Amino acid sequence: MSERHLSEQEIIRRQKLQQLQELNINPYPPESFEINVTAKDIKENYERDKLNYKNISIAGRILSIRDMGKAAFAVIQDATEKIQLYIKRDEICPGEDKTLYDVVWKKLIDIGDIIGVNGYVFTTKTGEISIHVLTFKLLAKALKPLPVVKVDESGKVHDAVTDPEFRYRQRYVDLIINPHVKNIFIKRTKIIQSIREYFNNKGYLEVETPVLQPIPGGAAARPFITHHNALDIPLYLRIANELYLKRLIVGGFEGVYEFAKNFRNEGIDRTHNPEFTGLEIYVAYKDYLWMMEFTEQMIEKVVTDLYDTTDLEVEGKIINFKAPFKRMTIVDAIKEKINIDISLCSEHELRELCKKHHVEVDETMGKGKLIDELFSALCEKELIQPTFIMDYPIETSPLTKKHRNKPGFVERFELYINGQEIANAYTELNDPIDQYHRFEEQVKLKQKGDDEAMYMDYDFIRALEYGMPPTAGLGVGIDRLTMLLTNQHSIQEVIFFPQMRPEKISEPETETTS
């Protein structure tokens, strides 16, 4: 066991812990502390209904203390809000013994400690709704000092902890001291709840499908690989759940969806985390045109549930989420930019176009990929208002049904908002023979060295051979959608514990064991 390096303040707090125990105060009591009110409730309703707040019980974490001789003020924060406490020595210590105030409160209670209090609500002479404390109880002693963030009269925040490394590694502290952070995550949950409600109201079934998959399918991405000892086989963490949900459509469910943690073994940046949340939904007897309406209504509902409006300011731009959204084919989107119909271009001409517009290409890229690159470079960033981009080239969409009247293209759309891809949807390919050939193409790509090409999945083909009804499917990146709807620039701000390099724990010098 190595001795942990403790700061001066940490040593003092450990000494206080001992002193508390010597006073027969358990710093970590086991029993429940019953509360009957929240800080938010008090702040919102006390003025209207003062009689209801004569005998309250509330618990929270101490954020600041202002001792003033024989009385003191403190601020505690519960799950909802901050609220001020007023503590008078002679009220919490009515007898001769003033230990509880002079020693326990003034010496042994610190910022960061969690306490429960009983008392009544009143308004101070400066007009702040506060709790007049009659009794208090220590519920948990904090051994590490909490960073103190102060807000002045004008609302300006002083000494805010903004260091991203500190905030992400110690998110628990971030959530305590940066109230807006908590709000982002509450919104994230509301977004998911809103979507779930939308689906459930339509009678679709929420399901669970495997995270550990013998063949990682449904997307083009490098998987994480692991090993199952008992079966002695490799297993992959899912990169998508698409193929399993479609198997359920084959099985007779007519609407299934899943909020799925997916895993991709790729770079980490502002918009990518190795594990992220995808939502996928499949609805039988529908096509991608139906799915477009379904999607825009879903997005409009989510925004309205969240903000009671359909206009949102994101990165300084007003985005209007009122359905219907603009629709445009990928061919038209590019034509609008460079006045060339790329559906008429040969692969060689596409390559020249890419060069002309400084789009990096390599030999392995086919027609579909080149069109995709052109679109990304020329159009993507400018799609600020919600826009469906439709009818993608077939090469990059191996799970999508061929377009009903455009050879070489598929029935696929992506929804772009604020220059970001938010959703991706198809009329699903349900022709088992076509699907088999598409997989074969992917396998060829894999053999050429494309480590993101898809694997052949014979069981999925077998499922399709039993017959899958015509189906529309949709995938939504929940993290990206949350970023958009909470106006956050980085995915790390919408994931509680974003992936980071492990902290290096400096080991003190130890004797090498033989």
Place this chain on the structure above:
RNA sequence: GAUUCCGUAGCUCAGUCGGUAGAGCAUUACACUUUUAAUGUAAGGGUCCCGGGUUCGAGUCCCGGCGGAAUCACCA
């Protein structure tokens, strides 16, 4: 993976030309019965991210590493 920037007290940050390590908050002690960035007086607190190099002397300059951020690349 490339480039740029950053790393100093528990937190937020200064640190000049290379010359004994600084402030505010927090902490400790004392005072103070309606304060609110409470106040007043005093005190303690440092692996200047790590390792080399240059130098009489390095928080500061150079090289390497570690960690983080941004941009780019990659990720349809």
